[in-house]
Amino acid sequence: MANMAQAIRMALHYAEENLGVTDIFGEDVGAPLGGVFTCTQGLKTAWNSPLDERGIIGAAMGIALGGGRPVAEIQFCDYVYNTIDLLKLAGNTCWASNGDWNLPMVVRTPVGSGIRGSIYHSHSFDATMTHIPGWKVVMPSTPLDAYGLLISACKEQNPVMFLEPKALLRVKGDERIPGEPDDDRALSKMIDAPLGDRSQWKPQWPAELEAFAIPIGKGKLLREGTQLTVVSYGRTLPLCSRAAQTLADEGISVEVIDLRSLWPYDWEMIKTSVQKTGRVLFVNEDTEVTNFGEHLLRRTVEELFYSLLAPPRLVAGKFIPGIGLADTLEMASVPQQNDITDALRSLAGEQP
């Protein structure tokens, strides 16, 4: 199966061939590198921009205004923070012009910890981004979801922020992307750029790729359960799944929801689950003050208070200025397997 970086690359290939994507660009996005995480290797509309994030977001907005369909990349979300005004502007352009203009544009950026990226290659962006109206925000945790959400993003009439959990970019999926070859090594030979000189290289795209789309706004019920709900996305999602498995072995039944779309999000799915279980844990790795999980928790309290058997909980990143490089520091700063398993276990056992 493809890994997430390959899935993204195939979706972008499909989109530039079939969905009108005109420009895939950003720092080191074009040849020879094809992106620091290889996500844009071999794409025909990919090009290298100046080292200027404001220019990148601005150009994407201009391309969208000019009738194109850009997919811009910010190399690491850690470097998006000088463009928040432009993101806000992109999010309000349709509204401010009373519907006169709209911006069909996608911004992709890798987020989160997990690669010992130290202070500036470990940031999360979900809290900041979900506070900006007018954007759709997605964050896949599997290659297939990445493919399907990116196809949807490239069909959108509105700005879409596509967050790539960098710890999962090289993880292979369990599900086949429609059209990808059966054999991983065959796929790699076809679409991964070779080491060394690439000037003559051309990818050989799988011919059967299709517009397999995952609708924005729909979560995924990854595992059914009856006693506890856990809602997460991105890097922490597989940790939640594993925790659910561990707890299942202990006789505790956990329902796992992969939110996938952060805005709009699948409230129906959360609601149905919490009404059944009465206990819910929200997990993400952004810092925990003014955190999107707090929004989900607030809504849960607001609408489902009387269904709750225990206080809903949040496991998130520590509210500290960065993720330190040393192993000890990173592990202590963002949710790890144990933190999640322990939190679920304690929530399951909580008695008023």
Next chain:
Amino acid sequence: MANMAQAIRMALHYAEENLGVTDIFGEDVGAPLGGVFTCTQGLKTAWNSPLDERGIIGAAMGIALGGGRPVAEIQFCDYVYNTIDLLKLAGNTCWASNGDWNLPMVVRTPVGSGIRGSIYHSHSFDATMTHIPGWKVVMPSTPLDAYGLLISACKEQNPVMFLEPKALLRVKGDERIPGEPDDDRALSKMIDAPLGDRSQWKPQWPAELEAFAIPIGKGKLLREGTQLTVVSYGRTLPLCSRAAQTLADEGISVEVIDLRSLWPYDWEMIKTSVQKTGRVLFVNEDTEVTNFGEHLLRRTVEELFYSLLAPPRLVAGKFIPGIGLADTLEMASVPQQNDITDALRSLAGEQP
């Protein structure tokens, strides 16, 4: 009594004379204007910067690194969003250098609605700012608190974000700032720049001003009550007070907390109150998704779930891309008196 703009001006005067403030600067901060809200008229260290918010925040950081004590202004918080990376950097400088450096700097910026400021003069900044570690964040709702918090900010060793609720800047206080003259008109004559030619004007500062400091991190219990707690700050605080009065007339006793400091904040005060009342409403006017009130609410649920008699509630701004200019639009977008009174009344009456 002084209004909040005058209080800020007097605190800055005190601070440049006595607390080592070296530079009060920003767009139109120096002569002749002295700030679009008059907050910096007549100050000896005030100067006009280029129209460049990144330069303003950067220069403040540099001045602080170079041994100065800057008080920088962003003319409207609506224009701070291209500097979020620099604010994050200012917030992590001490931590990233393992304590080697620290940044004694203050940034002031007007926030919020209430002056029919349309899409770009109505933003709130509390949600975004409380998500940035390494800063202290304050937001006064009275002239005296503005004076006292600004004095504290100018003594800090760390970056302080001083949010000025613009709807309250011209509202006079009920409490005297130590050292201000008894007569408002006398004060105005002394420190308000005249209309027309100001080239010869010099302010006459009250001689008795003092280092009246309000500690950062302490809330203010504005009104005691037994049945309900309301926690707010800035423009919505006086609305909460008035709502509490209305409810008192209806026989409902509401405790009112002016948080004043958003980070760190006075959790003890909130906790004590909620343990007493069992019902709490958080009010602010930032957009309601990934909102700081949701953090306060999450912590309330986390720590005080079993003391709650009803779900804690949030009244905040609508999650829309801007505040429209027309009266009808602004009123519908951010909390107004009725919204708060109604929410309190309904929370008081809520029965499981």
Next chain:
Amino acid sequence: MSRPRLIKESSAPLPLDRELLVRIHDLMVKTRVLEERLIQMYKQGHGYFWIGGPGEEAFNVPLGLLMKKGQGPEYDYLHAHYRQSGTLLALGEEPIGALRQMKNTASDPYSGGRNFAGHFSLRKYNVAPVSSPIEVQYSIAPGTAMMQKRVGGDGITIVTGGDAGTAEGDFATCLIWSSRPANPLPVLIIVTNNKWGISTSAEGQHGETRVSERGKAFNIRSKTINGNDPVEAYTELKEAMEYVRTERKPFLLEANVSRLYGHSSASGANYVSEELDCLKQFETRLEADGVLTRQQMDELRNRYTEDMAAAARIARDEPLPAPETIWKHIFAEDK
């Protein structure tokens, strides 16, 4: 800062044909009267805030006349700031739209009562929405130019903004992105220099002798002109636009203009008699050259004044947008 040059000796014959001169004058008067009406509406409480372009008519009107008007990358894009009413009228907009925006009525064609006066948006003529944050349009403009270059044809992108705003990084972004050797872009980068940013004089802030010199390092053709003279403005804009259209390369044009009613209503919105008034000066010239008589010009002004008053009365009585409309157009599906 270089001072705007005075209009050329009135003995020299006007180099544009009579019909065009009359058209420019007509639109300049129309624009001035519109702005004065907007100011009056503000002062009478029929709007919360005024900002606009009186003092820039001599430049903005020719710009609008020279634009290749239409929708899509084959036509010119305009990424404007908030002093561009003259350009919009020259594109053919009816002034009542601006009055409606001033009164923030539901009928406001540019924002439905959501945005300040002067914040135009006109997709049918490629006018991108004017937004309040200074200078962001300079980061956006290269994008439309990229599409135009790719599509072919001779459509160009025009971006305008003030002198103080060039201190924002976005101005540099525009220079950099427009002049990349990998893909030079057809952008006409305009700076209208009125020597002020609100209350801050340009003198203390600009190390540049002329703002237009910032283009030179990027090998961008650059020029500073007298934007108070509609004839010079027309001629120079035409030349610059032809260069951009044909060469598909950027051009940086700085136009020295006046700020005739101060920054905005926040600074009082009163006529500043020390500033050169481009309309007065042009009228003197037109009269001296026998293009129009004083009487003709007075009549024109009176007619527009009446029209505008009538339009303002209409706008004033129209309903505000309904509260629940705040939920409209957050996403394009809502259309």
Next chain:
Amino acid sequence: MSRPRLIKESSAPLPLDRELLVRIHDLMVKTRVLEERLIQMYKQGHGYFWIGGPGEEAFNVPLGLLMKKGQGPEYDYLHAHYRQSGTLLALGEEPIGALRQMKNTASDPYSGGRNFAGHFSLRKYNVAPVSSPIEVQYSIAPGTAMMQKRVGGDGITIVTGGDAGTAEGDFATCLIWSSRPANPLPVLIIVTNNKWGISTSAEGQHGETRVSERGKAFNIRSKTINGNDPVEAYTELKEAMEYVRTERKPFLLEANVSRLYGHSSASGANYVSEELDCLKQFETRLEADGVLTRQQMDELRNRYTEDMAAAARIARDEPLPAPETIWKHIFAEDK
């Protein structure tokens, strides 16, 4: 892009005195050996990421030697990027600090195991913390220079960064804020041009013939030099610094340098033989001029190699910071 000029004809006598040449050479070797050790640590799994300055020694070492070293505005400030090890060693830093940062030990003197290699911070010598976001230091630098100008004396502010990074608005901010007529600032604005930003060649991105030309519009004295020649670098830096110290005005200096091990460990960190090696070239020259013999230089290199290996062994065995230390130094009171 202009190519770095070759070192001056070796027949011309070296214009610096022997002692200085030997000192520069010593520090260049020390820096190179340090960087090679850092790379080796990375490759052996004793660190997660390497980035550093091999290829910039000829420029960075003279810079450090010429700095007025000390704490506070009377001394020089350095706002550096992540290729500045040569400058730090020239300021007198022990290489083990860099090795400790590589191994992210608690003993790392620059960040306590929090930050990447090459991210120095040294308050005692006015070295502001190096941070990863490209170019932000250019927006910060004017601030320290303001304090220096106010305090008096001859302390100056030095800011360094790469060529690609000049596309960020912060570079323009630095030019603008340093050259304000209201308050010109003593800033030495340096760009080390290695013709690359990660994998992106400068060719397609820079409309400027030379980056240094961007200073001219602001009337900032500007120059491009061969940063691969330590003699030229020393001489030109000295002149530029003296100008800034005395005139209290900005100077923009572009130094053409090499990127000798690629961008970072992310691109393999292997020696790039196509790039000019400033150390090799300098050694040829020193040998030809009889300043040092091949044998002396080899011995020096061997000695440093051994020292560095020993230091790396020490760093490798030191403890990592304890988990609970994440809560330290969020605020300065914690000190």
